[in-house]
Amino acid sequence: MTLVPFDPVRVTPEEAGRYPLLWDGDVAVIGGGSAGAAAAVAAARHGRGTLLVESAACLGGTGTAVLDTFYGLYAPGGAERVVGGIAWEVCRALTDRDAAFERLNTYGAGTGVTYDPEVLKVVWDELARGAGVAVLLHARASRVVMDGDTVCGVLIETVAGPGHIRAxxxxxxxxxxxxxxxxxxxxxxxxxxxxxQPLTQTFRLAGVDPVRTTTAELHRLMREHGDSGAYDLPRREGSAHRTTAPGVVHTNLTRVHGVDPTDPWQLSEAEAEGRRQSVEYVRFLTERVPGYERAFLAGAAPRIGVRESRRLIGEYVLTRDDVLSAREFDDAVARCGAPIEDHAAGRDTIWRYVGSGDTTPTGRSYGVPFRCLVPRRVDGLLVAGRCLSATHDAHASVRSMGQCMAMGQAAGTAAAQAAAGGTRVRSVDMATLRERLVVDGALL
Known part of the structure; x- marks a missing residue:
């Protein structure tokens, strides 16, 4: 056989045909985090054959590997919930198992839902299985199959070698x-x-009495002992909040600056730096903070948390002005009330609230356009989650997991609609899509 050199990222359907066909169906979702899991469940519930591909051993992504709190479900400064649908179904399932509770965010960024990540893994398994999603774990997409400008599948690497997915x-x-x-x-x-934005390695401490030190006092101690040079603390604020386990706190303290998360060498170095910082923050907490004297490291996230990397330039780019003015859109498929939360500010974090443009929460929210999920010149493809089309500032608001799940549900519903009608995803009827989302519990 004569081998034809492959494009390193794209192959034709004919070239893809040299690999074993692992799956052929309507909707293939690549990435099983908050956005991807919600997208797959939504597409399958609308009657489409759906595959969900995830490189890790479980679904949930950042929600099960790095964090333990859903943010973005509520608009700060008010009691309004702005995310429903599958995201709220997940929250109810966790609460029904006594594995979640609501709490105010450290900075007034709205009420968050703190949960047990181990239970969340099972909840996503159950939702995917119940919807009829085919789930493929330990698999990573290596190339995209394209017929001209249209995506029609992916090549994936599995434990059994490479395979071909058609969708x-x-x-x-x-x-x-x-x-x-x-x-x-x-x-x-x-x-x-x-x-x-910088990356963060999260970790958990057990043996803590968190009520002995307020957040304000924790921040004061971080500034005092960080400025003294006794401890290397790149971030002088952040959170160490209670969890569903007694005496256990989850931290969001470390800060690894200047990293391109799409560069494998830089990402590898960032992982090591995140662990180094974690050890230093544990030393500070146990030596200087009341309530942490007998604390010990109960576990660190298996990977560093990434806030921002590549972002799509889509049919519409969400802007800072859209966020701060609480703009509405005719093609909105999700809502967001989360403030601009920019960690790329040295040791501090910049907060700017929707509807005020300053540090005053208003309870207002804005719409997330469907066009932010649609590439400009490529068909057969939608994006969902933190790689949506938004400027750096707008992205710092709309990247929360609540919005990722809402965008995922919208993308999965739109994908199912396009597959059923044989239409391009950019051409789905918007009135029908929005109506279906509302019927399915989404808040628009």
């Missing part, structure tokens, strides 16, 4: 826009003059 619609829920990048979509990418 009428592909949803990129990878977080890093891996599929959109491989398909040649227009993207905003990290580079020296386009700094993305």
């Amino acid at each position: 009428r619609v592909v949803v990129d829920a990878t977080g890093d826009a891996d599929i959109a990048w491989r398909a040649g979509c227009a993207l905003e990418r990290p580079r020296a003059d386009r700094v993305v």
Whole structure:
């Protein structure tokens, strides 16, 4: 056989045909985090054959590997919940198991839902299985199959070697826009003059009495002992909040600056730096903070948390003005009331609230347009989650897991609608899509 050199990121359907066909159906979702899991459940519930591909051993992504709180479900400064649908179904399932509770965010960024990540893994398993989603774990997309400008599948690497996936619609829920990048979509990418938000290694401490030190006092101690040079604390605020387990706190303290998460060497170095910082913050907490004297490290996240990497340049780019003015859109498929939360500010974090533009929560929210999920010149593909089309500032608001689940549900519903009608995803009837989302519990 004569071997033809492959494009490193794209192959034709004929080239893909050299690999074993693992699955052929309507909707393939790549990435099983908050956005991807919600997208797959939504597509399958609308009667489409759906595959969910995830590189880890479980679903949930950042929600099960890095964090333990859903933010973005409520608009700060008010009691209004702005996310429903599958996201709220997940929260109810966790609460019914006594594995979640609501709490106010450290900075007034709205009420969050803190949960047990181990239970969340099972909840996503149950939702996917109940909807009829085919779930493939320990699998990573390596190339995109394209017929001209249309995505029609992916090649994936599995424990049994490479395989070929065919789909009428592909949803990129990878977080890093891996599929959109491989398909040649227009993207905003990290580079020296386009700094993305820093990364954070989270960890848990057990044996803590968290009520002995307020958040304000914790921040004061961090500034005092960090400024003294006794401890290397790149961030002088952050959170160490109670969890569903007694005496256990979850932290969001470390800060690894200047990293391009799409550069494998930089990402590898960031993982090591995140662990180094974690050890230093544990030393500070146990030596200087009341209530932590007998604390010990109960576990660290298996991977560093990434806030921002590649972002799609889609049919519409959500802007800072859209966020701060609480703008409405005719094609809104999700809502967000979360403030602009920009960690790329040295040791501090910049907060700007929807509807005020300053540090005053208003309880207002804005719409997230469907066009932010649609690539400009590539068909057969939608994105969902933190790789949506938004500027750096707008992204710092709309990237919360509540919005990721809402965008995922919208993308999965739209993908199912397009696959059923044989239409392009960019051409789905918007009135029908929005009506279906509302019927399914989404808040628009």
